[in-house]
Amino acid sequence: MHETPASLICTVDVVLLTLQEGALAVLLQRREREPFKAAPALPGGYIHVDEDAGAAAAAVRVLRDKTGIVSPYLEQLATFSGPVRDPRGWSVSIVYYALLPGNALPADALLAPVDRLPQLPFDHAAIVARAVDRVRTKSQYSSLPVYLCGERFTLPQLQGVYEAVLGEPVNKVSFRRKVEELGMLEPIEGELSSGAANRPAQLYRLRKAFRQTLSITGRGLNGRS
Amino acid sequence: MHETPASLICTVDVVLLTLQEGALAVLLQRREREPFKAAPALPGGYIHVDEDAGAAAAAVRVLRDKTGIVSPYLEQLATFSGPVRDPRGWSVSIVYYALLPGNALPADALLAPVDRLPQLPFDHAAIVARAVDRVRTKSQYSSLPVYLCGERFTLPQLQGVYEAVLGEPVNKVSFRRKVEELGMLEPIEGELSSGAANRPAQLYRLRKAFRQTLSITGRGLNGRS
Numbered sequence: 001m002h003e004t005p006a007s008l009i010c011t012v013d014v015v016l017l018t019l020q021e022g023a024l025a026v027l028l029q030r031r032e033r034e035p036f037k038a039a040p041a042l043p044g045g046y047i048h049v050d051e052d053a054g055a056a057a058a059a060v061r062v063l064r065d066k067t068g069i070v071s072p073y074l075e076q077l078a079t080f081s082g083p084v085r086d087p088r089g090w091s092v093s094i095v096y097y098a099l100l101p102g103n104a105l106p107a108d109a110l111l112a113p114v115d116r117l118p119q120l121p122f123d124h125a126a127i128v129a130r131a132v133d134r135v136r137t138k139s140q141y142s143s144l145p146v147y148l149c150g151e152r153f154t155l156p157q158l159q160g161v162y163e164a165v166l167g168e169p170v171n172k173v174s175f176r177r178k179v180e181e182l183g184m185l186e187p188i189e190g191e192l193s194s195g196a197a198n199r200p201a202q203l204y205r206l207r208k209a210f211r212q213t214l215s216i217t218g219r220g221l222n223g224r225s
Numbered sequence: 226m227h228e229t230p231a232s233l234i235c236t237v238d239v240v241l242l243t244l245q246e247g248a249l250a251v252l253l254q255r256r257e258r259e260p261f262k263a264a265p266a267l268p269g270g271y272i273h274v275d276e277d278a279g280a281a282a283a284a285v286r287v288l289r290d291k292t293g294i295v296s297p298y299l300e301q302l303a304t305f306s307g308p309v310r311d312p313r314g315w316s317v318s319i320v321y322y323a324l325l326p327g328n329a330l331p332a333d334a335l336l337a338p339v340d341r342l343p344q345l346p347f348d349h350a351a352i353v354a355r356a357v358d359r360v361r362t363k364s365q366y367s368s369l370p371v372y373l374c375g376e377r378f379t380l381p382q383l384q385g386v387y388e389a390v391l392g393e394p395v396n397k398v399s400f401r402r403k404v405e406e407l408g409m410l411e412p413i414e415g416e417l418s419s420g421a422a423n424r425p426a427q428l429y430r431l432r433k434a435f436r437q438t439l440s441i442t443g444r445g446l447n448g449r450s
Contacts, residue, residue, distance in 0.1 A: 049315035054307040079304045082279040090274035
């Protein structure tokens with residue numbers, strides 16, 4: 001028996017997470033065409049076999065062309081597939097996710113809190129849930145949430161970001177110990193935060209070596225170690 | 226502009242890992258057709274849009290039809306894609322992996338140690354390397370290697386399996402503490418191993434609740450906690 005390639009739809013979708021009013025939010029975009037024209041959905045599109053070097057390159061292109069956003073960090077989440085998730089037919093979506101600080105997004109970006117999503121087409125609600133789960137699990141053991149911060153931040157600000165991602169309070173002592181273990185931060189010499197009522201706090205930034213990679217520790221937050 | 230689905234090849238491939246002579250090995254199969262006819266490769270095949278409920282179902286079908294193996298555990302590894310990985314054109318491979326004890330495989334199964342692979346077609350060598358990396362990382366924090374054991378095993382046997390997967394010795398005290406934390410094993414009442422020169426050891430099995438799922442701990446092996 002000679003097999004031929006199946007005729008199916010192959011797309012990439014991007015889950016871009018950020019913080020909005022202290023809570024984890026996802027970037028949505030109104031669909032330009034059918035199916036589900038005008039509905040808010042994850043930015044996505046077909047792979048272009050004549051120009052894309054791979055699915056990751058397709059995700060970078062789709063995000064840039066549809067939203068103007070260039071993300072420094074784009075990781076494969078998972079691939080979703082089946083006969084019913086897209087009314088056009090049997091479909092495959094290779095999904096990537098990224099974390100960006102709010103000030104890296106266009107001012108008119110359409111955001112929705114991940115815990116109160118509007119109705120989304122396809123299986124996009126399940127995809128967002130999977131991305132949030134991945135980010136929360138990874139944040140227990142890594143520097144991932146740092147990508148939601150601006151370039152300079154205090155330790156209390158970073159702790160607030162971890163708490164927003166995890167959706168629960170974090171013990172300050174465990175948090176400081178973990179940051180120390182990850183070895184990913186450096187104090188910015190002579191730079192203190194200002195404007196707060198209490199005494200100014202040291203400002204930190206991500207060490208250069210960690211700007212494109214994750215730092216991982218075996219010690220989780222929230223008593224899991 | 227109206228976009229149409231890209232014409233590309235979409236397949237599933239399966240990385241089935243087992244132990245052979247105390248080392249991690251991968252199941253290979255000689256290819257039945259071009260390209261790379263007769264070369265040893267990962268079992269794989271096209272998605273069948275008329276029968277597969279999703280890529281995972283396609284992987285189960287391909288593994289069963291091509292090797293006769295029905296794996297109780299099949300997890301998505303990642304999707305590999307691009308214009309050059311397959312000589313037939315722009316291709317997507319959604320890859321799944323599984324761990325099985327050696328006695329669950331056909332006697333004539335073609336196995337290769339993961340650290341000494343033969344030359345493999347496509348990007349299969351990179352896919353195997355990614356699977357091994359995933360399994361080693363996960364094994365630090367979970368019950369994953371238990372799937373390489375038979376139904377009944379002693380703690381020293383299970384420690385040996387962890388050591389084979391991780392490719393390095395494991396501290397006995399850390400190992401026992403971790404197994405305790407995972408809470409995944411139960412002693413088989415009245416059952417002791419026999420045949421060894423030293424005194425018989427208690428036999429264990431995986432608790433029923435853990436047979437389809439992983440147990441995860443925050444405490445890694447090898448000093449990472």
